[in-house]
Amino acid sequence: MKAGLRQSMAWLHTWSGLLLGWLLLAMFVTGTSAYFREEISLWMAPELHHSQPSPDTPALAWAALNAKAPDAKSWDLQLPEARSPVAQLRWQPDTPQAEDGGRRRGERAVMDAGTGELLEPRASRGGDFLYRFHFELYGVPRIWARWLVCVATMFMLVAIISGVITHKKIFKDFFTFRPGKGQRSWLDSHNATAVLALPFHFMITYSGLLIFMVMLMPWGMNAAYQDGWRGFFQDVFPRDEATTEPGAPAAMTDIAPLLARTEATFDQPVRRISVDWPNRDNAVIHISTDKAPAITDKRRGGNPTLVFNGVTGELLETQPGDEAVPGAFRVYNLFVNLHLARFADPTVRWLFFLFGVGGTAMVATGMLLWVSKRTQQLRGKAPGAALRLVNGLNIASLTGLLAALAAYFAANRLLPVELAARESWEIRVFFLTWLLALGHALLRPDRRGWIEQLAANTALWAALPLLNVATTDSHLFSAAGWRHGALAGFDLVCLILAGVWGYALWRVVQRRTIRGQGPLPQRSRPQQSMAQGPRSKRGARTAEDSA
Amino acid sequence: MTVIAVTLPLTLAYAGLTALALAMKRHHEAALGAKPPAARLRGFRIAGWVLIALMVASCLRLWPTGLALSMALGLVTLAGLPLVFLLPYRPRLMVRLAPVLPVLAVIATVVLS
Numbered sequence: 001m002k003a004g005l006r007q008s009m010a011w012l013h014t015w016s017g018l019l020l021g022w023l024l025l026a027m028f029v030t031g032t033s034a035y036f037r038e039e040i041s042l043w044m045a046p047e048l049h050h051s052q053p054s055p056d057t058p059a060l061a062w063a064a065l066n067a068k069a070p071d072a073k074s075w076d077l078q079l080p081e082a083r084s085p086v087a088q089l090r091w092q093p094d095t096p097q098a099e100d101g102g103r104r105r106g107e108r109a110v111m112d113a114g115t116g117e118l119l120e121p122r123a124s125r126g127g128d129f130l131y132r133f134h135f136e137l138y139g140v141p142r143i144w145a146r147w148l149v150c151v152a153t154m155f156m157l158v159a160i161i162s163g164v165i166t167h168k169k170i171f172k173d174f175f176t177f178r179p180g181k182g183q184r185s186w187l188d189s190h191n192a193t194a195v196l197a198l199p200f201h202f203m204i205t206y207s208g209l210l211i212f213m214v215m216l217m218p219w220g221m222n223a224a225y226q227d228g229w230r231g232f233f234q235d236v237f238p239r240d241e242a243t244t245e246p247g248a249p250a251a252m253t254d255i256a257p258l259l260a261r262t263e264a265t266f267d268q269p270v271r272r273i274s275v276d277w278p279n280r281d282n283a284v285i286h287i288s289t290d291k292a293p294a295i296t297d298k299r300r301g302g303n304p305t306l307v308f309n310g311v312t313g314e315l316l317e318t319q320p321g322d323e324a325v326p327g328a329f330r331v332y333n334l335f336v337n338l339h340l341a342r343f344a345d346p347t348v349r350w351l352f353f354l355f356g357v358g359g360t361a362m363v364a365t366g367m368l369l370w371v372s373k374r375t376q377q378l379r380g381k382a383p384g385a386a387l388r389l390v391n392g393l394n395i396a397s398l399t400g401l402l403a404a405l406a407a408y409f410a411a412n413r414l415l416p417v418e419l420a421a422r423e424s425w426e427i428r429v430f431f432l433t434w435l436l437a438l439g440h441a442l443l444r445p446d447r448r449g450w451i452e453q454l455a456a457n458t459a460l461w462a463a464l465p466l467l468n469v470a471t472t473d474s475h476l477f478s479a480a481g482w483r484h485g486a487l488a489g490f491d492l493v494c495l496i497l498a499g500v501w502g503y504a505l506w507r508v509v510q511r512r513t514i515r516g517q518g519p520l521p522q523r524s525r526p527q528q529s530m531a532q533g534p535r536s537k538r539g540a541r542t543a544e545d546s547a
Numbered sequence: 548m549t550v551i552a553v554t555l556p557l558t559l560a561y562a563g564l565t566a567l568a569l570a571m572k573r574h575h576e577a578a579l580g581a582k583p584p585a586a587r588l589r590g591f592r593i594a595g596w597v598l599i600a601l602m603v604a605s606c607l608r609l610w611p612t613g614l615a616l617s618m619a620l621g622l623v624t625l626a627g628l629p630l631v632f633l634l635p636y637r638p639r640l641m642v643r644l645a646p647v648l649p650v651l652a653v654i655a656t657v658v659l660s
Binding site: 172174175176177178179192193196197199200203334338343347348350351352354355358 | 549550552553564567568571573574613614617618620621622623624625627628630631632634635636
């Protein structure tokens with residue numbers, strides 16, 4: 001009975017993993033990059049690289065908004081911080097058309113935080129494209145894409161649970177890795193990346209589903225509220241609408257003392273200033289700071305904020321108030337904050353990035369294991385169409401996607417700045433490269449395919465820092481590149497990735513017997529070292545048989 | 548939070564996991580080359596868990612509780628991956644690093660912060 005359960009779980013694990021693995025791989029790669037979404041966006045906007053925050057930045061931004069939109073309906077000003085050296089200005093014009101689409105986007109501008117000059121970065125979706133792709137893909141109706149992503153996530157959860165059940169020796173083989181043994185090595189590395197990072201895998205998958213719980217399970221809300229989730233949200237996140245009528249023109253109070261007071265109150269730097277009805281006698285100024293780095297929110301509401309009367313400077317309200325967050329809500333917050341690494345300082349952000357890389361490796365090794373096992377079973381015979389197809393799709397979804405990513409970054413530097421719909425062209429380059437890689441992989445779904453795409457990746461990723469030297473003045477060999485750690489960090493990660501692909505290429509070229517179709521010598525291995533004693537062999541076989 | 552501060556829990560996790568690996572007969576033989584008596588394996592197991600406990604404690608000093616426990620799990624993961632790959636290739640290096648790295652981390656933390 002027990003063997004029966006394990007066998008059926010192994011079947012489930014194998015096929016749910018394979019069928020959704022390609023999509024999961026893309027989600028893992030783009031999701032991992034999304035931990036550095038803002039850094040990637042900054043890298044992809046070289047026009048912003050010379051901005052340096054100064055103590056005058058709030059005053060400069062205040063002046064810029066006053067010059068640009070003195071009679072707007074509202075202002076929203078984001079001050080520079082460690083991850084972004086520029087000031088972001090947004091305003092909502094006081095025109096009825098602005099509200100028509102229901103999406104109230106308003107106008108925006110980017111300001112050099114040191115000089116106050118308005119900057120014009122090249123049109124690019126930057127890290128946002130990768131972030132969005134992670135959960136909405138691209139070019140598919142948003143709701144379909146989200147459902148598809150959620151189905152894949154659900155299957156990932158299934159794969160995690162069935163994988164744990166299938167894995168007989170989860171503790172005995174906790175540290176086991178037997179290199180140079182083809183299928184067994186892939187199984188070991190799949191196990192190692194999966195088991196060691198199991199807490200992360202479970203967290204990221206479960207929280208991914210929680211983020212979409214309103215979409216996935218709307219029935220409770222639909223039963224309780226006549227207007228479904230809208231009513232639910234109005235209840236859970238009550239939104240106080242700003243006064244809808246502008247007051248009489250009036251001069252606003254000096255912003256500097258309000259900033260100082262907010263910083264002193266919360267002991268955090270000010271991040272955001274927003275104003276309802278600026279330069280009117282009913283102006284209200286909201287000044288927010290960063291949240292303290294914690295993964296559970298004990299108090300309701302967003303970032304710590306002081307609300308002031310815009311004319312007199314009188315303090316109106318302190319947010320968040322004292323209302324405690326209910327238990328279930330705190331659990332939700334905990335998972336969502338962990339998924340998004342909202343609380344993360346740079347070190348923790350890097351750790352999450354590395355976990356994301358580990359997750360990518362876990363999915364990738366699983367899919368390579370699928371091919372490796374079936375190649376080994378052929379014992380030298382030519383692989384059939386299905387195996388070649390899977391191997392081709394593996395190549396395209398792993399090396400192809402990474403090549404497309406490098407091409408996306410390269411396009412940012414190479415496409416002319418004045419090109420119409422430039423941001424769409426960057427994305428087209430991404431997909432065209434991916435498509436090209438898919439075509440190539442399907443034509444050569446074998447060792448040659450891997451070798452050529454790994455070589456292409458090595459060249460592309462190594463070329464990015466060089467391209468940066470050629471096209472910008474904020475590259476690895478410049479002071480500007482090092483002033484914001486993100487810029488130098490980006491180039492260094494490119495070089496590291498180039499090194500990883502180069503190493504992988506070298507290994508594939510070296511080991512023709514394992515990835516190729518020749519007879520596999522380890523089948524008739526005469527002797528085993530102590531580390532691969534009879535027990536470990538048996539352990540591997542049970543998992544193999546069921547994989 | 549600096550990178551330096553994280554090195555202590557990270558290296559403690561590495562040392563703890565190495566001790567736990569050495570508490571397993573198969574890995575003990577591969578890394579130290581001798582057939583271990585049961586008492587020694589138990590010693591390694593206890594040492595391993597003590598180190599892990601120290602590691603959790605050092606996380607609790609760095610972060611608020613919830614974050615600290617999450618990071619403790621994450622750092623065990625991060626320390627485990629190099630361990631898994633050192634074990635077959637350089638088992639002796641794996642063992643030698645275990646006492647050295649936490650000491651270096653303590654020195655680095657004291658000197659650089």
